[in-house]
Amino acid sequence: MAGDDLAAVERKRDRLKRYMTVPFAVRTSDLPKRLASATVMAIIAGTALWLGGLWLDIFIFAVAFATFCEFAFLISRITGNWPARIAAALAGAVYIGVAAFVLAGAGNFLLVLVIGATIATDTGAYFMGRALGGPKIAPAISPSKTWAGLCGGMLAAAAWVIVWVLFMNDPEALGPGFALGISESFGNLWVAALVGGVLAIVAQVGDFFESWMKRKAGRKDSSNLIPGHGGFFDRVDGMLPVALAVAAIASIAVN
Numbered sequence: 001m002a003g004d005d006l007a008a009v010e011r012k013r014d015r016l017k018r019y020m021t022v023p024f025a026v027r028t029s030d031l032p033k034r035l036a037s038a039t040v041m042a043i044i045a046g047t048a049l050w051l052g053g054l055w056l057d058i059f060i061f062a063v064a065f066a067t068f069c070e071f072a073f074l075i076s077r078i079t080g081n082w083p084a085r086i087a088a089a090l091a092g093a094v095y096i097g098v099a100a101f102v103l104a105g106a107g108n109f110l111l112v113l114v115i116g117a118t119i120a121t122d123t124g125a126y127f128m129g130r131a132l133g134g135p136k137i138a139p140a141i142s143p144s145k146t147w148a149g150l151c152g153g154m155l156a157a158a159a160w161v162i163v164w165v166l167f168m169n170d171p172e173a174l175g176p177g178f179a180l181g182i183s184e185s186f187g188n189l190w191v192a193a194l195v196g197g198v199l200a201i202v203a204q205v206g207d208f209f210e211s212w213m214k215r216k217a218g219r220k221d222s223s224n225l226i227p228g229h230g231g232f233f234d235r236v237d238g239m240l241p242v243a244l245a246v247a248a249i250a251s252i253a254v255n
Contacts (some may be wrong), residue, residue: 015127035062040239064100070233077217120160121153128152158196203238
């Protein structure tokens, strides 16, 4: 038994050595492509947000439709059982559709909060995870996700929510979209940080859910439509549950 424990320790040490010998620049070699794609996506999404109204709704539901198509494709790869496929597709339609309706009706404050918290989570997790590495959260589902990355995502999302609340702390200008009930008082900024940290965890849960689907389907990405990022589902996997969580928090705050 002791020999088995020693062998396990040595295997972990060997894996750690192999990881540490890979330069940080190599571990982030896909960053230029990811940044270029992210810039294009940000311009398109920003334009839709700026135009607002019908154009914003069209953008949100177009992304939702593309996401559902990728969801259905993964389901088709996971199981050949048609009743199971139909049931899963209906569940996915509800999951993605409700999140899309929440985003379409959220108002600018909550919409940008959701988008910003998701992006902040991904960015913080990417850089801290790549820089520090360390223990994996669930290597059988998503080998690249580390506890360090999760902490980085939580810190980044908390910072984003605080900054956004401070920047947009004018309920009269914001209208009904400002529904979290957070002001710029010191105590409430701690609440804002807590909300950001919780949203980061929720985003990671959504990420793990999609990773689990891709692993079951034998796919690395949901599609290859976005260079460096995979498909639409890969980009909004964390945003979907975050939208639902923000809607729930806003509903509680109003009531």
